[in-house]
Amino acid sequence: xxxxxxxxxxxxxxxxxxxxxxxxxxxxxxxxxxxxxxxxxxxxxxxxxxxxxxxxxxxxxxxxxxxxxxxxxxxxxxxxxxxxxxxxxxxxxxxxxxxxxxxxxxxxxxxxxxxxxxxxxxxxxxxxxxxxxxxxxxxxxxxxxxxxxxxxxxxxxxxxxxxxxxxxxxxxxxxxxxxxxxxxxxxxxxxxxxxxxxxxxxxxxxxxxxxxxxxxxxxxxxxxxxxxxxxxxxxxxxxxxxxxxxxxxxxxxxx
Numbered sequence: 001x002x003x004x005x006x007x008x009x010x011x012x013x014x015x016x017x018x019x020x021x022x023x024x025x026x027x028x029x030x031x032x033x034x035x036x037x038x039x040x041x042x043x044x045x046x047x048x049x050x051x052x053x054x055x056x057x058x059x060x061x062x063x064x065x066x067x068x069x070x071x072x073x074x075x076x077x078x079x080x081x082x083x084x085x086x087x088x089x090x091x092x093x094x095x096x097x098x099x100x101x102x103x104x105x106x107x108x109x110x111x112x113x114x115x116x117x118x119x120x121x122x123x124x125x126x127x128x129x130x131x132x133x134x135x136x137x138x139x140x141x142x143x144x145x146x147x148x149x150x151x152x153x154x155x156x157x158x159x160x161x162x163x164x165x166x167x168x169x170x171x172x173x174x175x176x177x178x179x180x181x182x183x184x185x186x187x188x189x190x191x192x193x194x195x196x197x198x199x200x201x202x203x204x205x206x207x208x209x210x211x212x213x214x215x216x217x218x219x220x221x222x223x224x225x226x227x228x229x230x231x232x233x234x235x236x237x238x239x240x241x242x243x244x245x246x247x248x249x250x251x252x253x254x255x
Contacts, residue, residue: 020048021048021087022051023050024051025039025052026088026098028091029057035091035235035236038236039242043243051086068183070097074101085108085109087250088111091115092122093176095116096117098117099114102194114215115198139157146236147203190220198222198223199225202229
């Protein structure tokens with residue numbers, strides 16, 4: 001998939017692939033468009049139109065670098081696309097934004113697919129990045145996100161190393177991370193009745209398995225699926241299994 005073929009319109013830069021029912025994919029704080037390559041390729045061939053906007057982590061003002069602003073940003077994106085309802089799928093921060101969107105704009109949210117979502121607890125990389133100039137430190141921290149270190153390719157490590165060593169970017173990253181930690185949704189979740197699939201890595205150390213259990217107990221209309229030998233990004237480590245779980249769940253829900 002050529003991720004250079006992004007569309008641009010106003011505040012939005014996004015990928016669009018396929019035709020049919022709309023799915024909107026939201027990446028994580030340190031994630032990128034390539035993290036969902038296997039998902040987008042698969043579902044765009046199955047009667048879904050898959051959109052993946054770039055979250056404005058580095059382009060929003062510092063005042064707007066927070067979960068609530070991002071949820072409103074996604075709702076504006078849905079309006080721009082002239083979509084009535086969309087299925088939202090999000091990893092890490094993207095899951096958190098999806099959840100808040102479903103609380104603020106329930107009529108625009110048809111279903112939720114959350115994987116390694118923040119919103120309850122997240123073991124972040126560290127709030128000061130004391131060794132951000134140390135490439136091996138960043139490499140190790142990036143590898144720790146996955147069960148299999150080889151998923152952390154040089155390209156992924158290089159991108160994260162560049163981000164945390166760019167002063168303007170790291171300020172935004174830290175602001176967003178702090179917003180996610182402050183914005184705990186435990187009290188909101190029982191009111192979110194939208195069908196939700198929770199897909200979690202058994203070896204996730206960023207949002208550990210007990211976080212998935214808590215999401216499952218608090219979200220009244222949720223289904224929990226586990227993936228063995230898997231860390232914080234199941235759609236990257238086990239793309240085929242991840243897609244299979246999502247596909248079966250969508251069929252079961254009539255989506």
